[in-house]
Amino acid sequence: MPDYQLLxxxxxPENFRRQAHQLVDVLAEYLASVQKIEExxxxxxxxxxxxxRYWQEDFQKPLLEDPTELFQDIINRSTHLHHSHYMGHQxxxxxLLAALSGMxxxxxxxxxxxxxxxxxxxxxxxxxxxxxxxxxxxDNDTSGLLTSGGTLANLTALLAARxxxxxxxVWEEGSTDNLAVMVSEEAHYCIDxxxxxxxxxxxxxxxxxxxxxxxxxxxxxxxxxxxxxQQGLHVIAVIGSACSTSTGAYDNLEEIATFCQQHxxxxxTDGAHGGAVVLSEKYKYLVKGIEKSDSVVVDFHKMLMMPxxxxxxxxxxxxxxxxxxxxxxxxxxxxxQSMEWYNSGKRxxxxxxxxxxxxxxxxxxxxxxALFRANIEVLHDLARRFAEIITARxxxxxxxxxxxxxxxxRYCFPQQINVxxxxxxxxxxxxxxxxxxxxMLRGDTFLRVSLMNxxxxxxxxxxxxxxxxxxxxKMPEY
Ligand SMILES: *Cc1c(COP(=O)(O)O)cnc(C)c1O
Numbered sequence: 014m015p016d017y018q019l020l021x022x023x024x025x026p027e028n029f030r031r032q033a034h035q036l037v038d039v040l041a042e043y044l045a046s047v048q049k050i051e052e053x054x055x056x057x058x059x060x061x062x063x064x065x066r067y068w069q070e071d072f073q074k075p076l077l078e079d080p081t082e083l084f085q086d087i088i089n090r091s092t093h094l095h096h097s098h099y100m101g102h103q104x105x106x107x108x109l110l111a112a113l114s115g116m117x118x119x120x121x122x123x124x125x126x127x128x129x130x131x132x133x134x135x136x137x138x139x140x141x142x143x144x145x146x147x148x149x150x151x152d153n154d155t156s157g158l159l160t161s162g163g164t165l166a167n168l169t170a171l172l173a174a175r176x177x178x179x180x181x182x183v184w185e186e187g188s189t190d191n192l193a194v195m196v197s198e199e200a201h202y203c204i205d206x207x208x209x210x211x212x213x214x215x216x217x218x219x220x221x222x223x224x225x226x227x228x229x230x231x232x233x234x235x236x237x238x239x240x241x242x243q244q245g246l247h248v249i250a251v252i253g254s255a256c257s258t259s260t261g262a263y264d265n266l267e268e269i270a271t272f273c274q275q276h277x278x279x280x281x282t283d284g285a286h287g288g289a290v291v292l293s294e295k296y297k298y299l300v301k302g303i304e305k306s307d308s309v310v311v312d313f314h315k316m317l318m319m320p321x322x323x324x325x326x327x328x329x330x331x332x333x334x335x336x337x338x339x340x341x342x343x344x345x346x347x348x349x350q351s352m353e354w355y356n357s358g359k360r361x362x363x364x365x366x367x368x369x370x371x372x373x374x375x376x377x378x379x380x381x382x383a384l385f386r387a388n389i390e391v392l393h394d395l396a397r398r399f400a401e402i403i404t405a406r407x408x409x410x411x412x413x414x415x416x417x418x419x420x421x422x423r424y425c426f427p428q429q430i431n432v433x434x435x436x437x438x439x440x441x442x443x444x445x446x447x448x449x450x451x452x453m454l455r456g457d458t459f460l461r462v463s464l465m466n467x468x469x470x471x472x473x474x475x476x477x478x479x480x481x482x483x484x485x486x487k488m489p490e491y
Contacts, residue, residue: 033116035081043088044109047096048468054445055096057089064090092448097469098477100462101448103258103286103312103419107320110379111372115320118368125366126358135355138370141377145311146327148291150304156334156352157327158360159369163285163312165362166326168207169337170308171250173328174279175211176336177307178249184339193217193246195237197229197264199257201283216246226413227262227454229253234272250279255300256287259452259461261396261417263287266302274305282306285324287417289316292382293389299416307333313373315465316392316418317385323369334360391467392418399464399474406478408485412459421452421459424485431458433488440484447477 022028047053059067067090077083093099094106118134125131125138142157160166171194175183180190192213196204198220208218219241221229234251241248251273253264266282273280282288282303288311290296291303303309309327313319328334335352337360358364376384396415403409403422412421426433435458438451452461462477 032080035079036084039081039084039088044095047093053093053096055098056092056101056442056445056448058442058445059090095466095468096448097466097473098447099466100464100469100477101450103315103463103465104321105314105316105318106466106468107314108318108376108384111319111376114372114375118371121368123368124364125368126356126361126364128353128355131355131357131368134368134370135357137374138357139354141370141373142325142327144377145291145325149288149306149309149311149327150291151327151329154331155327155329156331156354156360157325158334158357159313159366159373160324160326160361161363161367162314162322162324163201163283163310164203164206166285166310166312166324167201167203167252167281167283168210169326169362170281170310170328171204171207171211171252173308173333173337174250174281176339177333178277178279180247188212190247191217191245193219193241193248194250194252195219195221195234195241195248196252197221197223197254197257199223199227199229199259199262200252200254201258201285204252204283216244219246219248223262227257227260229264229269231265231268231272234269238272238276248276248278250281252281252283253306255282255284255303256417256419258286259419259454260413260421261287261415261419261463262413263299263416266300266305268302270302270305273307279307280305282309285310285312286315286419288312289385289389290393292317292385293393294386295390296393304329313369316389317373318376318388319369319372322367323372338362388467392464395464395469395471395474396420398471399462402471402474402478408482409478412454418464419461420464421454421461423457423459424481426485434458434460436488437481437484440488441481444480444484446480449477 123131123134125134128135138159146155146157160169175192179192194208205218219237221233221237224230238248251269253266253269255266256263270280284300288300288309290299307329311325313323313325314321331352353359357366396418399420400411400415403411408425409422410425423434424437435451438449438460441447441449449460449462452459
């Protein structure tokens with residue numbers, strides 16, 4: 014076939030209509046089947062080499078007449094987030110309407126960096142970030158943006174902190190003083206990574222110890238700050254975790270805010286996972302003081318049900334957002350200095366950017382805030398219930414009472430407790446009937462669930478414990 018015809022076929026609306034209908038049918042069948050849990054494992058785990066070999070062989074096969082079979086194969090070999098036994102990492106089972114909006118944005122593919130390439134998505138981005146800023150308790154002259162993930166959003170926030178607080182213009186002149194940030198030792202590793210990318214090195218990441226509930230010991234901030242000063246470090250920011258990743262513990266944001274005010278430091282809140290609780294009257298007490306932050310990160314792909322990636326970074330002061338990236342790109346926008354909300358690329362790391370605002374906006378317009386609130390409350394309530402269930406069973410123990418929807422616990426093996434909990438989790442992974450993860454807390458291994466699926470029930474959690482209790486009985490090591 015001549016290439017021109019191939020292109021015509023690939024762009025044919027009729028082919029698209031047929032393939033899209035087929036895919037939607039396949040996905041609807043899939044979603045129905047993962048909700049009948051007895052029929053399906055949640056994770057079809059295979060070793061990496063085995064999966065690589067499978068796809069290498071697939072890649073050698075003749076071209077497909079119809080991609081449906083391939084779609085099906087991809088589904089079957091993936092981890093099933095809509096399965097009620099999915100309780101592993103903090104990625105949400107996406108809202109189906111948001112996933113459909115993803116198809117819409119993929120077809121439109123407006124690149125967003127400049128207004129002309131994001132006539133709809135730039136205004137929608139302003140609307141959804143203004144909405145979130147209000148929920149966070151910020152008033153009107155805030156500035157928000159959407160970017161590709163919490164990792165990039167935290168780096169962007171720290172770049173803004175540097176622009177605001179460093180004594181020299183690092184963007185123009187390079188780094189001359191020894192900049193540093195203060196953060197709890199339980200913070201997400203991306204903070205450490207961001208500080209290193211910014212040239213602060215390990216000395217520039219001052220880790221504040223945590224208390225027995227894994228929260229930053231804010232009473233130590235002053236002495237760590239003074240010690241850093243004596244070593245010639247220039248602390249620019251304190252980062253609060255809301256919540257931290259391993260345990261779901263929320264730092265005391267009020268106290269961090271007060272400390273930052275006293276020393277004129279930037280106060281950044283990493284609310285990638287838990288910042289979303291501002292949408293719940295019942296749980297927003299967990300982030301009291303968040304409105305005093307200079308910047309806040311919230312991942313929509315965690316507690317807010319959006320497909321990955323979709324992250325908000327909100328600045329309390331509008332101007333801060335425009336100081337982060339200061340270089341000129343004449344062909345994109347004529348005046349770098351002006352605050353043009355509608356040219357997305359001025360404030361984000363990305364040049365071309367996904368139309369993430371679309372999915373959030375469509376979801377809000379269709380279901381309202383109530384859906385987000387329901388998700389947060391169902392997941393948090395369920396974590397508290399799971400903690401009660403664990404506490405009531407003598408062979409299990411909690412690492413700590415959960416504040417968020419993350420629960421860390423372990424089986425009380427009388428000896429070799431770490432190794433045996435690791436083995437238990439590995440057996441569960443290979444079995445595939447539940448998906449949970451593990452974490453290290455003060456040198457000990459704990460099993461960890463993030464309750465991300467609102468269709469997970471108490472019955473599923475009881476079944477999880479029973480499954481593992483059965484597995485313990487069969488462990489030869491035990
Ligand atoms: C998940 C998470 C991150 C990283 O966000 P990504 O969207 O995965 O890049 C950062 N901080 C916290 C507290 C998180 O939970």
